[in-house]
Amino acid sequence: MVSLIQKSSLKLLLLGFGIVALLSSMLASMLLGIHIFDVHTLWLSITQFNGSQEHLVLRGVRIPAACIAAVVGANLAIAGALMQTLTKNPLASPSVFGINAGAVMFIVLSLSVFKVDLPFEQMIYIAFAGAAITAVMVITLGSAGKEGFMPVKLTLAGAAIAAFASSVTSGLMLLNNDSLTEALFWLVGAVYGREMSELLTVLPYMLVGWIIVAFMFRPLNVMAIGDDVAKGLGQRTMLTKIAIMVVVILLAGSSVALAGPIAFIGIIVPHICRYLIGNDHKWLIPFCAVAGALLLVSADTAARFLLMPKEVPVGVTTALLGVPFLIVIARRRTYE
Amino acid sequence: MNKQITVRSTKSVFSTQLSSKGIRVIALLMMLVAITSVVSISIGSMQIPLRDVIAVLFGAHHDMYSIIILDLRLPRTLLAIMIGAALAVSGTLLQGVIRNPLASPELTGVTGGASVAAVAFMTLGSGQWSIHWIPLIAIIGGMIIAMLNYICAWKGGVSPYRLVLIGIGFSTAMSALTTFLLISGPAFLASQVLGWMTGTIYGLSMDYVWVILPWFCIFMPLSLLLARVLNVHLLGDSVACGVGNTVQRHRLLLLFISVALSGAAVGVAGGISFIGLMAPHIARKLVGPLHGVLIPVSALIGALLLLVADMAGRTVFSPTEIPAGVFTAAIGAPFFLLLLYKGRSSTA
Numbered sequence: 001m002v003s004l005i006q007k008s009s010l011k012l013l014l015l016g017f018g019i020v021a022l023l024s025s026m027l028a029s030m031l032l033g034i035h036i037f038d039v040h041t042l043w044l045s046i047t048q049f050n051g052s053q054e055h056l057v058l059r060g061v062r063i064p065a066a067c068i069a070a071v072v073g074a075n076l077a078i079a080g081a082l083m084q085t086l087t088k089n090p091l092a093s094p095s096v097f098g099i100n101a102g103a104v105m106f107i108v109l110s111l112s113v114f115k116v117d118l119p120f121e122q123m124i125y126i127a128f129a130g131a132a133i134t135a136v137m138v139i140t141l142g143s144a145g146k147e148g149f150m151p152v153k154l155t156l157a158g159a160a161i162a163a164f165a166s167s168v169t170s171g172l173m174l175l176n177n178d179s180l181t182e183a184l185f186w187l188v189g190a191v192y193g194r195e196m197s198e199l200l201t202v203l204p205y206m207l208v209g210w211i212i213v214a215f216m217f218r219p220l221n222v223m224a225i226g227d228d229v230a231k232g233l234g235q236r237t238m239l240t241k242i243a244i245m246v247v248v249i250l251l252a253g254s255s256v257a258l259a260g261p262i263a264f265i266g267i268i269v270p271h272i273c274r275y276l277i278g279n280d281h282k283w284l285i286p287f288c289a290v291a292g293a294l295l296l297v298s299a300d301t302a303a304r305f306l307l308m309p310k311e312v313p314v315g316v317t318t319a320l321l322g323v324p325f326l327i328v329i330a331r332r333r334t335y336e
Numbered sequence: 337m338n339k340q341i342t343v344r345s346t347k348s349v350f351s352t353q354l355s356s357k358g359i360r361v362i363a364l365l366m367m368l369v370a371i372t373s374v375v376s377i378s379i380g381s382m383q384i385p386l387r388d389v390i391a392v393l394f395g396a397h398h399d400m401y402s403i404i405i406l407d408l409r410l411p412r413t414l415l416a417i418m419i420g421a422a423l424a425v426s427g428t429l430l431q432g433v434i435r436n437p438l439a440s441p442e443l444t445g446v447t448g449g450a451s452v453a454a455v456a457f458m459t460l461g462s463g464q465w466s467i468h469w470i471p472l473i474a475i476i477g478g479m480i481i482a483m484l485n486y487i488c489a490w491k492g493g494v495s496p497y498r499l500v501l502i503g504i505g506f507s508t509a510m511s512a513l514t515t516f517l518l519i520s521g522p523a524f525l526a527s528q529v530l531g532w533m534t535g536t537i538y539g540l541s542m543d544y545v546w547v548i549l550p551w552f553c554i555f556m557p558l559s560l561l562l563a564r565v566l567n568v569h570l571l572g573d574s575v576a577c578g579v580g581n582t583v584q585r586h587r588l589l590l591l592f593i594s595v596a597l598s599g600a601a602v603g604v605a606g607g608i609s610f611i612g613l614m615a616p617h618i619a620r621k622l623v624g625p626l627h628g629v630l631i632p633v634s635a636l637i638g639a640l641l642l643l644v645a646d647m648a649g650r651t652v653f654s655p656t657e658i659p660a661g662v663f664t665a666a667i668g669a670p671f672f673l674l675l676l677y678k679g680r681s682s683t684a
Contacts, residue, residue, distance in 0.1 A: 089438065090497065096438075141673055156437060156617060157676055163610045164669035170534045171662040175653065264508045271501065312516060319512035326505040327488050330498045 003278030011277050011287075018290040022070065025294055029066040029301040030058065034308065037062075061192065068199050069191045069300045069314070070293040072259045073269075075206060075251040077292025078213060078285055080266030081273070085224050085281070086244045087151040093266035094252035096158040097245075100261035101165035102134025103127040103253070108169045112176050120194075124201055124257040131253035134161060139245055189260030190313040191300050202254040209250035212243060213285060220244075220281040262315050265292050268322045275329045295322065343628075358629035361622055365636035369417065372640060376416070376647045377409045381654065411542045416646045416660070417639040418545075418552045419537065419601040420611055424638025425559050426598035427612030428619070428631055432566040433590045434496040440613035441598035443503040444591065445481035448510025450602040453477025455514050455529050459521030470532075471547050475603035481506055482595040486588075493584050495573075499591075535608030535661030537646055544604050551600035555593045556635070562590060563627035570625065610665040611638045614672050621675040641668050 005011055031037050035057060045055040046063075076094060083092040095101065106126050138161050142154030219240045222230045230237050255262070273287040299317040306312045341354045378389045384401050392398050392405045426441045434443070441447060454474040485506050489499040518529055565586045568576045576583050598612060619634035645663035652658065 089436070090501070092438075141677060152437060153676060157673060159438060160614060160665075160669045160672045160676075163613065163665035167534075167610070167662045167665035167669075170530065171658055171666070174531065174534070174658060174662070175656065263511075267504060306516075312519070316512040316516050319508040323505040323509040327502050330489070330501040330505075331491055 003274070004276050006278075011283055014276070015283075015286060015290065018287070018294060022290055022294045022297065025297045025301065026066045026070055029069065029297050030062040032301055033062065033304045060195070064194055064196045064199060065192045065300060066297060067196070068194055068258055069297045071199065071203075071206065072191065072255040072262065073265055073292040073294070073296025074289035075209070075255040075292070076262060076265040076296075077269035077273075077288040078209075079248045079252040079255075080292075081270040081281075081284055081288045082213070082220070082244050082248050083266070084270055085220055086241060086248075087155050088224075088226075089151065089155055090271070092155060093263075094248060094255075095162060095261065095263060095266065096155055097248060097252070098134040098138045098158050098162040098165060099131040099249070099252045100256050100263070101162040101169070103131040103256040104261060105165040105169045106130025106133075108172050112172050120198055121201060124198060127257035128202070128205075128253050131256055132249050134165060135245070135249045135253070137161060189256075189262040189315045191259045191262075191296070194258060198258065202257055205250050205254045209247045209254075212247050212250075216240070216243060216247075217280075217282040217285065220285075221279075224279060224281070259314075262296070262318065264315070264318050264322055265295060268326050269295060272325060272329055275332070354629055355623070355626075358623045358626075358633070362629070362632055362636065365633060365640065369636055369639050369643065372643045372647070373413050373417065376413050376643055377405055379647065380409065380650055407542070411545050412537055412540060412646065413643065414545050415537050415540050415548065415604065416642045418548055419605045419608070420615075420638035420640070420642030421556070421635035422548070422552060422597040422601040422638075423608060423611040423642075424615035424619075424634045425556065425631055426594045426601070427614075428616040428627070428634045429559055429562075429566065429590050429594040429597075430612075431616050432569055432627060433587055433594070434500055435570065435572075436496070436500060437617065438613075439500065440609075441594065441602075442507050442607075442609070442612070443500055444595050444598070445485040445503055445506040445510060446478040446595050446598045447602050447607050448478075448507040448514070449481025450474035450478035450599065451514045451533055451607055452481075452510050452517070454532060454606070455517045455521075458529055458532070459517050459525055468543070471544065471603040473603075475599045478599040478602055479595065481510060482591075482599070486591065494587060496587075531659050532606040534659040535602075535606040535664075536649070536657075536659035537605050537642075538649075538657050538659065540604065548600050548604050551596055555596050559590075559593050559597075560628075560631055562586070562593070563631055566590065566627040606659075606661065608642070608661040608664055610668055611641055614665075614668055615641060618668070618672055618675060 005014065027039070027042075030042055031039065035054070037054060037058060041054055042058055044050075045058040049055055049059060079094040080092075083094060083096060084090060086092070087096070089096075104127075106129060107123060110123075110126050138158045139154065141161070142157040219235060222233055222235050223237065223240055223244075227237055230240070252266070269288055269292045270284070273284055273291055277283045277287055295318060296314065299321050300314045302321065303312045303314050303317040306317065341356070341359075343354055374386060374389055374393075377393075378384045378386050382404065384405065388398060388401050389405060392401055393410075398405075423441060427439070430441060430444065431437060431439045433439075451474075453476065454470050457470060457473050485499070485503050486494065488506075489495075489502045491498070514533070518526060521529075565581060568579055568581045569583070569586070569590075571579075573583055601608070615638040616630070616634045618637050619630050622637075623629045623633050641664055642660060644667055646660040648663040648667065649658040649660045652663075
């Protein structure tokens with residue numbers, strides 16, 4: 001398979017361009033919406049916060065939304081790329097670990113057990129715990145049995161547990177209608193309505209994930225060739241696999257805690273990046289991070305204009321924006 | 337110890353190998369389906385003795401029970417069997433064609449298209465037309481999206497990989513559209529739509545049996561006829577070509593059957609998940625990957641799953657009815673995980 005761009009200098013240029021695009025789209029996301037602000041107001045709201053309504057909107061809604069969208073988009077894209085490398089299945093994404101479904105199930109479960117609206121800070125921890133517990137369960141089941149850890153088994157166990165969790169979720173939701181509206185948020189995913197402090201709560205986990213992945217480019221490249229080859233080359237494959245799984249749980253778990261289950265980015269962005277710059281993880285992971293962030297931020301901004309004055313959950317727009325890309329790329333590449 | 341019996345018609349239109357184990361499993365599952373059906377008819381908000389159920393089914397008349405059994409519970413049971421089997425076979429064919437264990441009927445865009453059509457009908461039509469149109473509308477919607485998917489994936493032939501990638505795109509776009517319609521529509525419709533999307537066979541009458549029966553009777557036998565083609569497809573395009581298989585034409589045919597079966601099922605029952613994805617895997621764990629046995633076993637498992645799920649939906653939280661789609665995974669997943677855990681055959 002030959003990627004579109006071969007030269008390292010061109011890749012670097014493209015990455016730089018991507019970062020610039022990301023920053024400008026974040027800026028646009030802070031400024032545009034029902035109320036349109038100018039850069040000066042934005043600057044003033046950060047440096048000289050005066051409590052006016054404009055400043056409140058900017059600091060309380062727009063800036064957190066842009067930052068969360070960027071972080072979550074990057075996380076999901078990286079996690080997707082890692083999952084595809086780990087399972088050698090192009091259809092794999094963080095949701096295959098049951099992370100989304102597990103987090104949502106725990107949220108809805110706690111909503112219907114406690115019958116009160118929990119503060120979001122606690123919600124985030126519940127979602128995170130749910131994501132981690134399901135992921136660990138999937139991994140244990142996927143590596144149990146005679147043959148030990150096998151990507152196919154892992155994938156299947158993940159799909160089964162995800163199906164189980166989402167069916168429990170919809171059962172609970174249908175049983176008590178009260179929690180329905182609250183839970184609907186967790187079914188579609190969105191980046192608005194969150195505060196900076198909530199981002200800061202989960203940021204440490206994300207940082208750990210990013211740092212681990214930064215040290216793993218070479219083992220990832222070896223792992224992508226195949227388990228047997230990796231073993232033959234002297235890689236401790238089990239260690240690499242565990243590291244990948246830890247990173248995926250950290251990144252995807254914190255993302256789902258922040259923004260709910262935003263599908264699609266984890267599948268589509270790695271595919272687009274592989275097409276552009278190839279399979280070398282040294283390039284792939286940074287590209288995925290930038291492209292994922294860019295896609296989610298611009299999708300979130302676009303979402304505000306779709307159904308004014310209502311806000312459309314960003315999951316809707318990511319899909320509508322991403323599909324044409326996906327079709328073009330899938331048609332361009334030759335398989336088999 | 338596991339003898340293979342070759343069954344072949346004279347012109348070898350139909351040809352398959354049956355293992356003795358496969359036959360045993362099929363017989364056992366058939367018995368289970370029959371017993372579950374009778375039990376499913378007998379229990380509910382009004383308990384009917386098993387003896388009376390069997391008597392009425394064999395034509396006896398009973399003043400009180402006849403109406404309940406023949407008009408209310410029998411259609412539901414028949415539908416559960418047919419829809420479960422259709423979804424399971426649809427998934428089996430798709431996993432064979434695409435050669436990916438994560439493939440499920442949803443990937444062809446059928447479910448997505450059907451959902452959008454049905455939800456649009458519910459929210460935009462705002463009760464102008466009878467809800468009896470929903471199956472037809474949903475089937476048409478599902479077919480259109482599946483066709484679009486195929487056309488977009490066509491480039492001098494369709495590769496399974498491209499089909500799946502574009503399929504993911506389409507089904508995500510469709511589910512996005514469904515969400516969009518859901519939140520832009522009135523709030524009271526949300527729970528009705530959610531129920532439909534989870535999949536339910538609650539309150540379906542004999543009319544619906546006639547809707548799905550033709551699809552079932554045409555495409556089920558067809559899929560069995562194509563079992564040996566599927567076996568060849570599993571080996572990869574180049575090998576399939578090498579042994580004289582017209583890969584593209586058969587792929588289109590298999591995909592069409594898969595889409596038709598799941599389309600009809602989704603149209604009648606909504607988006608019941610899990611069966612299409614997991615019933616084939618459960619079947620494969622039981623009888624191995626040869627499609628001659630795999631297709632019937634997987635159909636029976638699908639039927640059994642939906643029967644039990646529907647029964648659970650009616651009784652567990654009685655008097656509240658829970659959509660069967662909630663229980664398909666709740667019952668099937670633990671069973672599947674158990675099979676996975678035991679790991680008796682490594683073919684997945």
